[in-house]
Amino acid sequence: MKPYREMSKDELTQQKAELTRQFEDAKKMGLKLDMSRGKPTVAQLDMTMGLMDVLNSDSDMTTMDGVDARNYGLMDGIIEAKHLMADVMSVPAENVIVYGNSSLAIMYDAISRSVTHGVMGSTPWCKLDQVKFLCPVPGYDRHFAITQHFGIEMILIPMTPDGPDMDLVEKYVNEDPAVKGIWCVPKYSNPQGISYSDETVRRFAALKPAAEDFRIYWDNAYAIHHLYEDKQDQILEILSECEKAGNPDMVYEFCSTSKITFSGSGIAAMASSPANLADVKKSLTLQTIGYDKVNQLRHTRYFKNVEGMMAHMKKHADILRPKFEAVLSVLDQELGGLGIGEWTRPLGGYFISFDAMEGCAKEIVAKCKEAGVVLTGAGATFPYGKDPKDSNIRIAPTYPTSEDMAKATDIFVLCVKLVSVEKLLQA
Amino acid sequence: MKPYREMSKDELTQQKAELTRQFEDAKKMGLKLDMSRGKPTVAQLDMTMGLMDVLNSDSDMTTMDGVDARNYGLMDGIIEAKHLMADVMSVPAENVIVYGNSSLAIMYDAISRSVTHGVMGSTPWCKLDQVKFLCPVPGYDRHFAITQHFGIEMILIPMTPDGPDMDLVEKYVNEDPAVKGIWCVPKYSNPQGISYSDETVRRFAALKPAAEDFRIYWDNAYAIHHLYEDKQDQILEILSECEKAGNPDMVYEFCSTSKITFSGSGIAAMASSPANLADVKKSLTLQTIGYDKVNQLRHTRYFKNVEGMMAHMKKHADILRPKFEAVLSVLDQELGGLGIGEWTRPLGGYFISFDAMEGCAKEIVAKCKEAGVVLTGAGATFPYGKDPKDSNIRIAPTYPTSEDMAKATDIFVLCVKLVSVEKLLQA
Numbered sequence: 001m002k003p004y005r006e007m008s009k010d011e012l013t014q015q016k017a018e019l020t021r022q023f024e025d026a027k028k029m030g031l032k033l034d035m036s037r038g039k040p041t042v043a044q045l046d047m048t049m050g051l052m053d054v055l056n057s058d059s060d061m062t063t064m065d066g067v068d069a070r071n072y073g074l075m076d077g078i079i080e081a082k083h084l085m086a087d088v089m090s091v092p093a094e095n096v097i098v099y100g101n102s103s104l105a106i107m108y109d110a111i112s113r114s115v116t117h118g119v120m121g122s123t124p125w126c127k128l129d130q131v132k133f134l135c136p137v138p139g140y141d142r143h144f145a146i147t148q149h150f151g152i153e154m155i156l157i158p159m160t161p162d163g164p165d166m167d168l169v170e171k172y173v174n175e176d177p178a179v180k181g182i183w184c185v186p187k188y189s190n191p192q193g194i195s196y197s198d199e200t201v202r203r204f205a206a207l208k209p210a211a212e213d214f215r216i217y218w219d220n221a222y223a224i225h226h227l228y229e230d231k232q233d234q235i236l237e238i239l240s241e242c243e244k245a246g247n248p249d250m251v252y253e254f255c256s257t258s259k260i261t262f263s264g265s266g267i268a269a270m271a272s273s274p275a276n277l278a279d280v281k282k283s284l285t286l287q288t289i290g291y292d293k294v295n296q297l298r299h300t301r302y303f304k305n306v307e308g309m310m311a312h313m314k315k316h317a318d319i320l321r322p323k324f325e326a327v328l329s330v331l332d333q334e335l336g337g338l339g340i341g342e343w344t345r346p347l348g349g350y351f352i353s354f355d356a357m358e359g360c361a362k363e364i365v366a367k368c369k370e371a372g373v374v375l376t377g378a379g380a381t382f383p384y385g386k387d388p389k390d391s392n393i394r395i396a397p398t399y400p401t402s403e404d405m406a407k408a409t410d411i412f413v414l415c416v417k418l419v420s421v422e423k424l425l426q427a
Numbered sequence: 428m429k430p431y432r433e434m435s436k437d438e439l440t441q442q443k444a445e446l447t448r449q450f451e452d453a454k455k456m457g458l459k460l461d462m463s464r465g466k467p468t469v470a471q472l473d474m475t476m477g478l479m480d481v482l483n484s485d486s487d488m489t490t491m492d493g494v495d496a497r498n499y500g501l502m503d504g505i506i507e508a509k510h511l512m513a514d515v516m517s518v519p520a521e522n523v524i525v526y527g528n529s530s531l532a533i534m535y536d537a538i539s540r541s542v543t544h545g546v547m548g549s550t551p552w553c554k555l556d557q558v559k560f561l562c563p564v565p566g567y568d569r570h571f572a573i574t575q576h577f578g579i580e581m582i583l584i585p586m587t588p589d590g591p592d593m594d595l596v597e598k599y600v601n602e603d604p605a606v607k608g609i610w611c612v613p614k615y616s617n618p619q620g621i622s623y624s625d626e627t628v629r630r631f632a633a634l635k636p637a638a639e640d641f642r643i644y645w646d647n648a649y650a651i652h653h654l655y656e657d658k659q660d661q662i663l664e665i666l667s668e669c670e671k672a673g674n675p676d677m678v679y680e681f682c683s684t685s686k687i688t689f690s691g692s693g694i695a696a697m698a699s700s701p702a703n704l705a706d707v708k709k710s711l712t713l714q715t716i717g718y719d720k721v722n723q724l725r726h727t728r729y730f731k732n733v734e735g736m737m738a739h740m741k742k743h744a745d746i747l748r749p750k751f752e753a754v755l756s757v758l759d760q761e762l763g764g765l766g767i768g769e770w771t772r773p774l775g776g777y778f779i780s781f782d783a784m785e786g787c788a789k790e791i792v793a794k795c796k797e798a799g800v801v802l803t804g805a806g807a808t809f810p811y812g813k814d815p816k817d818s819n820i821r822i823a824p825t826y827p828t829s830e831d832m833a834k835a836t837d838i839f840v841l842c843v844k845l846v847s848v849e850k851l852l853q854a
Binding site: 037039040042045048049050052053055056057058059061068069070071072073100101102104105108109112115116117124126127142145146149150258262263264265283286287288289290291292293294295 | 573
């Protein structure tokens, strides 16, 4: 079929009639499908049930260095968990604090602490007139929700195939002392699945921030979440790059096992410089009696090491790959060449990003809902929930079955076509 | 032996010589004993190992109301955990949020949130010139450390055998709008083991705070931590008392299983009014992906209900009672009638509180350390670590064996005598 933009008004009108018929039929099917949620599917969770057998009443509950995991103490995590999470992030274990069950909670905590206590002795952000964060877009809604919650002004930075637009990042970070941070998902980014190029990482490491308390919030959420064995993105390790560039304290890195074991019952970690970790621990020792060391023990004994974890993630990939491919196959087949949308083809992570024609995303999401397919709200991938082009839609293929994903994508492409035709007819 | 104060200078000098000899002998024993830490002993942890058998790879991981505990979602806890923790606090389940592993973390979070976002729409405390907290003393050092961390001015309120001095509490709370909270351990208080009388609880409930965002921080840490079956303190349920008194939103209540199952690997909860919980949840949904529901499931299936938990706590009591009695027996025998110290006889909780003669606590703790017995730092039970009378010492009998506790207490009473004699000689 020829690109919609090249169609005459008559052709478009005809298309619209046909698509409307199809849409009415689709509605009659009474579907109830959900492609909105970036969560593991039941098969992934079932595959991980061995985790529940690791510890039993006969287990030795002592860590490798002789700590009773069942009692108080050890604020920054058991030694074996530090090593495991360090290996996930390819950093030394001494750069790691192992926390509770949620890396998002660590990020929230980092921002909250900066607001009330500053960063390594800097002025607490609550005492400043203006605090700004850079937000590569499209990005992760829950990052943006945190900075919004604290009244931090968010500045949009367009994503490129190599990562955030670094010219803009350098300009803002190096010139404006109110810019205190940037949200990054450097590998298999949410929602595009983009991994930052080596040059991008090096330019990050070489920033010369105007603010002493500027930090890169490096959410390495999908560090080992590949979809393919033979095609995998790798990114440069940011901590050592920053150190090399003379900026050892410029990064907070985060990761978790939320999408490796059980979401919400895993372990999370932060990696940073010794100076940053010392600063964090000053609050940490006041704010908790320590994190769940028994669960840390459970995780480390289950996987043994990062190789064990990677082997586990291959099995995840076997479950997830067909779902991504089901979506991509429908998108290619139905929308290829029509010029009414573009989408990413990630090699890992949890999402596919779709860019509709400008001004169409909200309407597409609404139409999908009418036909029983729930998508992430349009705009969710932008700060304040406002996509200035009303174009980006995040597709989350992981939770439903491949069949359901194919079905849902059929509805999705139908809605994309219908809304696009209507848009072009209005023009 | 007659009271030290009634001794002549000669008698005291003679005493001092004899005690000094004993102290030198004690030092030679090379003891290494610790009565500083309020943590469960190994036998308590061993007793709880069945918790590790509750879930295995064949387990149904679905909650009572059909939620997969292994996946994202359910920010405020699984329904059965809400019921269990509600029963511990004797409140309705709908008044409860079940959190992660640490009630201290919930308290820190409550303060931190009030600092950055206020309470139910009030001015964030970081925008105020002055924020004050009432601190019943002696009290829990980690409470005071939180308020100190946020630059909150702490006002000392003396404890009485019925709880905090309510005349003072009423005066401050009802008259000073800068007073935003009070730290309470209402049952088997840390360190005195005092339980608030019904009148005290009712006077709390009837407060008429000058500040709309004043909250009682009701740390019910030892709700079911009795030492005896036939002698148990009970306190009035504060939420319903506040509601009756027309102050439904005035309390945040906290509890955890840190001293019921594994310290740091248990579950914690908060109870409050629906309006307060809604306010908390506004932040909660941004700050975490939810808490560890698998561990909540593990705990609820292990205990089945609060009766199961109480049966478990009876076994704890059997382990802890002899330790408390060992300490009290030495104190009674060695210090009874000397007029150089007073101590509490708690029916539950984790501590015994000792008041030495004014100006002696630091020196006693130092002397004990010299002889190989570690005590909680003198002053730790007061805000800023400063006991104005330098008198209070917290004794934590739970962790060592009864034999070690008796040995440690022997050293303790020796040091109390020696330091007291020296003090009287100086006078």
